[in-house]
Each structure stands twice: as structure tokens, then as C-alpha cells.
Amino acid sequence: MPDGAQTVLHVEGLKTVFKVRGGEVHAVNSVSFDIKPGELLGVVGESGSGKSVTMMSLLGLLPSPPAEVREGRVMFEGRDLLKCTPSELRKVRGLGVGFIFQDPMTSLNPVFTVGFQIMEPLRRHLGMNKEAARKRAQELLELVNIPDAAQRLGDYPHQFSGGMRQRVMIAIALACDPKVLIADEPTTALDVTIQAQILELVRELRHKLGMAIVWITHDLGVIAGIADRVIVMYGGQIVEQAPVKELFAHPRHPYTRALLKTVPSVRGARAAKLNVIEGQPPMLTAVPTSCPFRPRCANAIERCAAENPLRRKVGPGHDVACFRDFDEKGALA
Amino acid sequence: MLDHTPTKKTLVEVDGLRMYFPITAGLLRRKVGDVKAVDGVSFNIYEGETLGLVGESGCGKSTCGRALLRLYNVTEGSIRIGGVDIATLSHDALRRMRPTMQMVFQDPQASLNPRMTVAGIIGEPLDEHTKLSHSEKLERIYELMDAVGLSRDFANRYPHAFSGGQRQRIGIARALALSPKFIVCDEPIAALDVSIQAQVVNLLEELQDRLGLTYLFISHDLSMVRHIADRVAVMYLGKIVELAGREALYESPKHPYTQALLSAVPEPNPENESSRRRIILTGDVPSPANPPKGCNFCTRCPKVMEICHRVEPASREIEPGRFVACHLYETATTAETTAAHNSAGKARLSNDNQPTQQGV
Known part of the structure; x- marks a missing residue:
């Protein structure tokens, strides 16, 4: 995809702060990225790196207080989502942007049938009557490969297994044909064999429906299998961005490489000892004034402590937030 | 049925272990059935080795690990640790056995008492099982903290002041306090971040080398088990479907479930990922309260045969040290094992394939 292609979602300088007892946690610091139509953008990072908070900030899904989106622009269909009123935002959620949450056990309402929960966005956003919504809901369940779709519409979430519930979540997110689908660790709570089923389903649906997908995960293996482009987050910042093959073949940021x-891996040579990133992820109690990875970085220089590196371009579609230059093999140039 | 003399001493012998949890119903809590969490499991663990136990959630791997230390009263079967059958031991005798067997739990947050200091947590087993003086005890606590890489300055802090990885180190120090021989690690890294997982796994390996520990490493992370384990047992719905040396299992999985499980693990390599052939299993794991007739895996198996719906396959040694419970390997079994014993058997044995006693 060329660099100049139309973007569906444009995020610029997003900053989210949580007010906690005795101070603030700067969870997201100046995050900017674009998503192009039909693209699958992978977002990787450890827990606490700000990947979920970033995506939830976009749609105003964080409770405020304690969360506060302090700065930034989120452009979607010519509007800044951060300046939208709650009722305008409600129209965007589900209709324009679908969201799949991490835990399929807790994100479905246990007292409503699955059918009702799939029909809810259809009736609300698309103004369908009960009958049309029911028909569409059945189609959606069939789309996500749930057998006996017509019967299962009347079942409650507890009658479904974990993998099936995640399929229902996907069906709800897809209900109104959103332009962007945000999936927040959708397979983390699932077993590998069920994860493989869901990944296969997403691969298939992408080609059928052609929407842009943001896939948040901490599993590099999952990313390698489905993403077109990858963003690596650390300490509330994007530290590297690259097309998937480029990222795995030539990672530039010391964190990505580590x-x-x-x-x-389950295949290939087995190392005698695992490589370790020493130390702990940072506590983000203030606006970072130095590189967040510096305390754990083997290649840190004085400049890393003095200023926070900005992302700079190192190749086609590849940028990295690091002062130091590494060549293709990862050695210092 | 012991075909070879073991090259190493056996520390743990599990034979026909069954762990059923009753399902009750009605006002009188009448028993209406059983959840067969562990249903006839037999294996050995050799001194100084790590046996990996893998499987999906709900397959009974954690129950198996807990039953092994008799944290549950087992329904049936024997568990011999160092020659003593702990499945039938009295409470007093079991208590005296406890120092030799310890456990590291999955959730380092939930398994540490928030109202006790680190020194208190690590020192508690010493209070219970030894008669050390106060200063001797403190010396031992400091020694343990050094061993797991915690600074001595932290001795008087509370668990909430630590990160997940550090908390898991406290849990490991507590397990080591009484110098056990055998440690059950129940998903010790599942709750940790990727960059911290490697630190904890390296620590466990280091301690094993230094102290000659024997581990049962329970995990759903197949790549981590490949790293740490010497032999691997794969569990499905309360039964061990395959048990083999690490290299053999990962290079050529025999049981259709193991094959599917391994092929489902995504690989961090985009070049291979796009072309790799995957076995996608259909459906979900059946309920252990109502397992299917015949082979437990027959409802999802891509290679299912007619016999699988009728007869439960027994675990057979198809190569030295390699056990598979599948009808696919049944007809050839007799011929293969004899051939393997006569010719290739000895050469293969020089790998880390350990001969194992067969049960059921």
C-alpha cells in the first residue's frame, strides 16, 4: 500500500493521563498513527505499555475520572472524535468503529440472550425492525461459523464456550459493517487450538468484508501471522513502526530486538538459555523527558537520558524512536 | 511392563491417578455424577529432570499437579515420591513429607499473604517445619533471597510493593525454604509479561542446576515448555495422550491432538506463518463431566476411525520412552517396538528419551 493512500483513522499526538492517589500516571504519551482501508495493523507491547488505553481513548471508552484524554486529534470521517458529544460518539461506536474486547467471559451481558445482544446495534444504529434484525443476526452468527445459528440466537452467553463467546463478540462488532474494527487481545483468554480457529476466521472475514482492523496483542507469533503493519509500544509510546516482514527481519529499536x-519457539533451534531483558517496565508517573527504555537498554548513550527520542524514518514505512543507528544485523553502525 | 532399566533414579511414580470431583444436585446434595478432572494418569519423573505437562485449560493439568502433592485427596491411584506412597499417608506422616515437595503457584498476587512481609512469607515454612533460632532463620531467609535475586533490603516490605516478576521470585524462595527435592510449578509464568517470563524461567533453570531440583512444569505455553522441559506429557480431557522426550515430541508429534496443538502455535516469523500448514480443530473440548465414549479426542480428531467411538485406546510405548494413546499406532505397535528394541532402540536412547514405566 502506498504511503499516500487515504486513511480511515488518523490519530495525532494522543495523550491520556490517569489521576491516581498521590499523582498521575501518563499512560499514553504523544501517540500518532494512521490506519488505511482494508489494512490489518498489529499493536504489540507488554501489559502497561498503553496499547489498550490508546485504543479505548479513541472512542471515549475510558471512565473519566480517573482517565483524562489531555491532548491529540482522532480524525474519523472528517470529524475529531475527541471533540464529539457523547451522543455523536455513541453513533460512531458500533456503526463506524467496532470493538472486540479481551475477555469474552465478562464482556457479554449474562441476562440477555445472544440474539438480543447482536440485534441491539442493528436496531439502534440501522433502525431495523425486529424481524429484519433477527434475520441479519442469524446471518452474522453463520458468518462467524456458529452451527445451528437460528436456534442459538435464543441462548444465553453462559450456554456458549469461550471460543464461541468470542465469535459472538466478533459478530456483534461486525453487525453494522464498521469501517474500522478494533480487537483488544481477542485471543489472549483462549486456548491455542481455539485461537487458531479465531485467527482463521479473521483471515477469512478480512477478505470478505474489507474493513481496516487494529489487532492488539502481546503475542508476536499472532502478529506475524495476520498483520500487514506493526506498531511496537513501550512505556506509553510508539517506539517502532514497520511493515510486518520488515519488522521481523530488520528490527531497529533495541526493545523490539530484545x-x-x-x-x-516451538520450531527451529532451541537456545540453551533464554535471552532476558533485564529490569522492569517503567512507572509512568510524569511526562517522559528521556527515553523510556533507557534503564533496560544495553546501547544507551548520554543523549538518551537528556531527551526523549522522536520517531524518525529509517526505511519505507519504517520509523523508529531511537537515537542510535543499527544496521540490518542489529549491530551499531 | 518395565522394558528397560532406567538410566536415572525415579523420584516420582504416579500410577493410575484419578481425581474426580462430585457433582451434587437437589436439597440433599445428592451426588449425580463426577467431573473426571484426572482420569487414570500414569507417569514417572526422574531425579533432576523437568517433566513438562501441557494441555489446554480444563484438561486437568493443574488438578494433576495439585493431586501429586496431595493438595486434594485423590480418588484412586498411587503417588510415590521417593518410594513413599503419599496418596494413602496419614495427615501426620504427610506433614513430615511436606518439606521434600513444594509448589510454585500460578498467580503470584493471590498466593502471597498481603499482610505478611517478605521475610514472614519466606520464613513461614521454616517456622512450621524447623526449630531454627531467630537469627538462624533470618540468615536462611537472606540466603534464599540472594538465591532468587531479591535484594536483602526488601525483607521487611509487603507483597504489594513488588512487581509480578519479583512476587514470583518470592513465591519461588518460599518453595525453596525447606530444601525440597521436588517442586510442582503450576503455570509459574502465565501471569507474567513476556520480557519477565524469560527472567523467571532462567532463574528456575539456574536453581535446578545448582540444587539438583526435580520439576513438574505445568504450562499451556508450548514454546516455553520446549525450552525448559526434558520430557513432555500432553494432556487432553483428564488423560495423557502422549508422553515423549522433548526433541522427539516437538519434531514428530504422533498423537493427532499433539499434532494439532503444535500446529496451532503461531510462530514469530511472518515468512513461515503465511505458508505454514495448520491443522485447525473444529469444535470445543467436551465436558469432563460427560466425556465421549471411546477415545476422548474422537469428537474433534481429524483422523478419527470407527473404532475410536467404541474403544478407549490404551497408552502404548511405540518407541523406547515414547507413549501414545491412539488407535492409529495400535496395529503396528508390536512389530515396531520389537524392531526398535533390537536395532535402532539403543541409538535412539542416547537422546534424552527416557524409558518410562507404563501404567493404566
Whole structure:
């Protein structure tokens, strides 16, 4: 995809702060990215790196207080979502942007039938009558490969298994044909064999429906399998962005390189000892004035402590927030 | 049925272990059935090795690990640790056995008492099982904190002041306090971040080398088990479907479930990922309260045969040290095992394939 292609979602300088007892936590710091139509953007990072908070900030899904989106612009269909009124936002959620949450056990309402929950956005956003919504709901369940779709519409969430519930979540998110689908760790709570089923389903649906997808995960293996482009987050910032093959072949940021090395594989050679990233992820109690990865970085220089590196371009579609230059093999240039 | 003399000493012998939880109904809590969490499991663990136990959630791997230390009263079967059958031991005798077997729990947040200091937590097993003086005890606590890489300055802090990885180190120090021989690690890294997981796994390996520990490493993370384990047992719905040396299992999985499980693990390599052939299983794991007739895996197996719906396959040694419970390997079994024993058997044994006693 060329760099100049139309974007569906444009995020610029997003900052989200949580007010906590005794101070603030700066969870998201100046995050900017674009999503193009039909693209699958992978977002990787450890817990606490700000990946979920970033996506939830976009749609105003964070409770405020304690959360506060302090700065930034989120452009979607010519509007800034951060300046929208609650009722305007409600129209965007579900209709323009679908959201799949991490835990399928807790994100469905236990006292309503699955059919009712799929029909809700259809009736609300698209103004369908009961009968049309029911028909569409059945189609959606069939789309996500749930057998006996017509019967299962009347079942409650507890009658479904974990993998099935996640399929229902996907069906709800897809109900109004959103332009962007945000999936927040949709397979983390599932077993590998069920994860494989869901990944296969998403691969299939992408080609059928052609929407842009943001896929948040901490599993590099999942990203490698489905993403077109990857954003790596650390300490509330984007530290590297690249097309998927480029990122895995030539990671430039020391964090990305370390992350790729710490994960053992089920195939190929087995290392005698695992590589380790020493230390802990940072506590983000203030606006970062230095590189957040500096305390754990083997290649830190004085400048890393003095200023926070901005992202700079190192290749086609590839940018990295690091002062130091690494060549293709990862050695210092 | 022991075919070879073990090259290493066996520390843990599990034979026909069953762990059923009753399902009750009605006002009188009448028993109406059983959840067969662990249903006839047999394996050995050799001294100084790590046996990996993998499977999906709900397959009974954690129950198996807990039953092994008799945190549950087992329904049936024997568990011999160092020659003593702990399945039938009296409470007093079991208590005296406790120092030799310990456990590291999954959730380091929930398994540490928030009202006790680190020194208190690590020192508690010493209070219970030894008669050390106050200063001796403190010395031992400091020693343990050094061993797991915690600074001695933290001894008087409370668990909430630590990160997940550090909390897991406290849990490991507590498990080591009484110098156990055998430790059950129940998903010790599942709650940790990827960059922290490697730190904890390296620590566990280091401690094993230094102290000669034996681990049962329970995990759903197949890539991490491949790293840490010497032999791997794969569980499905309360039964061990395959048990083999690490290399053999990962290179050529035999049981259709193991094959599907391994092929489902995504690989952090986009070049291979797009072309790799996957086995996608249909459906979900059946309920352990009502397992299917015949082979437990017959409802999802891509290679299912007619016999699988009728007869439950027994676990057979198809190569030295390699056990598979599947009808696919049944006819050839006799011929293969004898051939393997005579010719290739000895060469293969030089790998880390350990001969194992067969049960059921």
C-alpha cells in the first residue's frame, strides 16, 4: 500500500493521563498513527505499555475520572472524535468503529440472550425492525461459523464456550459493517487450538468484508501471522513502526530486538538459555523527558537520558524512536 | 511392563491417578455424577529432570499437579515420591513429607499473604517445619533471597510493593525454604509479561542446576515448555495422550491432538506463518463431566476411525520412552517396538528419551 493512500483513522499526538492517589500516571504519551482501508495493523507491547488505553481513548471508552484524554486529534470521517458529544460518539461506536474486547467471559451481558445482544446495534444504529434484525443476526452468527445459528440466537452467553463467546463478540462488532474494527487481545483468554480457529476466521472475514482492523496483542507469533503493519509500544509510546516482514527481519529499536529474542519457539533451534531483558517496565508517573527504555537498554548513550527520542524514518514505512543507528544485523553502525 | 532399566533414579511414580470431583444436585446434595478432572494418569519423573505437562485449560493439568502433592485427596491411584506412597499417608506422616515437595503457584498476587512481609512469607515454612533460632532463620531467609535475586533490603516490605516478576521470585524462595527435592510449578509464568517470563524461567533453570531440583512444569505455553522441559506429557480431557522426550515430541508429534496443538502455535516469523500448514480443530473440548465414549479426542480428531467411538485406546510405548494413546499406532505397535528394541532402540536412547514405566 502506498504511503499516500487515504486513511480511515488518523490519530495525532494522543495523550491520556490517569489521576491516581498521590499523582498521575501518563499512560499514553504523544501517540500518532494512521490506519488505511482494508489494512490489518498489529499493536504489540507488554501489559502497561498503553496499547489498550490508546485504543479505548479513541472512542471515549475510558471512565473519566480517573482517565483524562489531555491532548491529540482522532480524525474519523472528517470529524475529531475527541471533540464529539457523547451522543455523536455513541453513533460512531458500533456503526463506524467496532470493538472486540479481551475477555469474552465478562464482556457479554449474562441476562440477555445472544440474539438480543447482536440485534441491539442493528436496531439502534440501522433502525431495523425486529424481524429484519433477527434475520441479519442469524446471518452474522453463520458468518462467524456458529452451527445451528437460528436456534442459538435464543441462548444465553453462559450456554456458549469461550471460543464461541468470542465469535459472538466478533459478530456483534461486525453487525453494522464498521469501517474500522478494533480487537483488544481477542485471543489472549483462549486456548491455542481455539485461537487458531479465531485467527482463521479473521483471515477469512478480512477478505470478505474489507474493513481496516487494529489487532492488539502481546503475542508476536499472532502478529506475524495476520498483520500487514506493526506498531511496537513501550512505556506509553510508539517506539517502532514497520511493515510486518520488515519488522521481523530488520528490527531497529533495541526493545523490539530484545523482545524478538526473548520468545522461545516451538520450531527451529532451541537456545540453551533464554535471552532476558533485564529490569522492569517503567512507572509512568510524569511526562517522559528521556527515553523510556533507557534503564533496560544495553546501547544507551548520554543523549538518551537528556531527551526523549522522536520517531524518525529509517526505511519505507519504517520509523523508529531511537537515537542510535543499527544496521540490518542489529549491530551499531 | 518395565522394558528397560532406567538410566536415572525415579523420584516420582504416579500410577493410575484419578481425581474426580462430585457433582451434587437437589436439597440433599445428592451426588449425580463426577467431573473426571484426572482420569487414570500414569507417569514417572526422574531425579533432576523437568517433566513438562501441557494441555489446554480444563484438561486437568493443574488438578494433576495439585493431586501429586496431595493438595486434594485423590480418588484412586498411587503417588510415590521417593518410594513413599503419599496418596494413602496419614495427615501426620504427610506433614513430615511436606518439606521434600513444594509448589510454585500460578498467580503470584493471590498466593502471597498481603499482610505478611517478605521475610514472614519466606520464613513461614521454616517456622512450621524447623526449630531454627531467630537469627538462624533470618540468615536462611537472606540466603534464599540472594538465591532468587531479591535484594536483602526488601525483607521487611509487603507483597504489594513488588512487581509480578519479583512476587514470583518470592513465591519461588518460599518453595525453596525447606530444601525440597521436588517442586510442582503450576503455570509459574502465565501471569507474567513476556520480557519477565524469560527472567523467571532462567532463574528456575539456574536453581535446578545448582540444587539438583526435580520439576513438574505445568504450562499451556508450548514454546516455553520446549525450552525448559526434558520430557513432555500432553494432556487432553483428564488423560495423557502422549508422553515423549522433548526433541522427539516437538519434531514428530504422533498423537493427532499433539499434532494439532503444535500446529496451532503461531510462530514469530511472518515468512513461515503465511505458508505454514495448520491443522485447525473444529469444535470445543467436551465436558469432563460427560466425556465421549471411546477415545476422548474422537469428537474433534481429524483422523478419527470407527473404532475410536467404541474403544478407549490404551497408552502404548511405540518407541523406547515414547507413549501414545491412539488407535492409529495400535496395529503396528508390536512389530515396531520389537524392531526398535533390537536395532535402532539403543541409538535412539542416547537422546534424552527416557524409558518410562507404563501404567493404566
